[in-house]
Amino acid sequence: MDRKNRISMAVIRRLPKYHRYLKDLLERDIKRISSKELSDIIGFTASQIRQDLNNFGGFGQQGYGYNVEELYKEIGKILGLDKNYKIIIIGAGNLGQALANYTNFQKEGFHVDAMFDINPRLIGLKIRDVEIMDMDNIEEYVIKNNVDMAIICTNKDSAQDVANKLVECGIKAIWNFAPTDLKVPDDVIVENVHLVESLLTFTYLYKTSKE
Amino acid sequence: MDRKNRISMAVIRRLPKYHRYLKDLLERDIKRISSKELSDIIGFTASQIRQDLNNFGGFGQQGYGYNVEELYKEIGKILGLDKNYKIIIIGAGNLGQALANYTNFQKEGFHVDAMFDINPRLIGLKIRDVEIMDMDNIEEYVIKNNVDMAIICTNKDSAQDVANKLVECGIKAIWNFAPTDLKVPDDVIVENVHLVESLLTFTYLYKTSKE
């Protein structure tokens, strides 16, 4: 724990990118790769790649480089992909439904188990195999079904209330798509996907590139 | 341009957050705010807030702080929100449709004009007022309609081909939701929303928080 906590967010956010590129290499049947070669395709410096990986252990071999399959699996384990995760989605609007349908998550062992909404028109519907349930049943559901993570896809005004409810139910991990910053206890992990922030950054870069 | 280019990405990515919090304050009828007060609600240090803002000009007043409305408008201008933007979406699947429906973008002056897909079942359908058109017509459409930005919502395998096509049509700004890194010329801006990377980072944090 002490050692883990010392790993910076900068490093952690690069891990999924390593994972993705290594999967690519694996699919192209490439058996080994040096930090220099990986640098050429992923765009980080070779030095940074070696530094990053050495936070978690010495996966390479001098004079050889890294075994692609082994490194891919190790990084998968580091990320926690050796387990499956049960997810619920709160807010069954367009975005919630899109995420329920998004197969890239399922491939990695994330399974959307149920969706919740307060809109009576949506309750009872099924998106793929996932039923949209009444928000009133969420506590019962979470406790019964050992849910790992919750995705908030509500509007900004409901998001904090929903988060409070989730925390109450014992959820420790919230992936938040609502355009607001949630207040939660220290032991609850929140990862934000702030689409508007991404769009505005993008717009700034576009605008200034034209000047 | 020279001055602009010196502004670090770290600062640029904080701008949308200032913009959002200032809008909040404005809606709550708060007229002025000091860097210290803003620090308390936004979570950056007061020092960082003053540093950030001073990259773009002296918006504050000693002994007073910042005028909320003025600062909100100034940051909006810096981000390029004093203009409207025409957007097309390529890939009219669940995610593309969800983004076409996402009203938070329209509020800020972003208008989705058309969607494109290669699936004959989708072509001709309308999502809200937005027609799904045949990918074959994209070049003609972009040239005729002065499109500013394109959103890629295809799968990873088509994304690079779509990007090439967009660059060919003269598009200079691509918001990419496909789980891959696009190769484009230097004068084309790409902003990625890598959902899988966010999910895996999130999973890592969740996993390690339990250890």
Added chain:
DNA sequence: TAGATTGTTAATCGATTAACAATC
């Protein structure tokens, strides 16, 4: 004017890059 708070310079901290001895 006195108090408050900015704008800005200097100090610190952390992350990235460079270098190289260790070793496969």
Added chain:
DNA sequence: TAGATTGTTAATCGATTAACAATC
């Protein structure tokens, strides 16, 4: 063994924080 490339330490770079004079 010789060549290649890692793991790791040291140097550099950039971003954040602290401090304070300027000034409203």
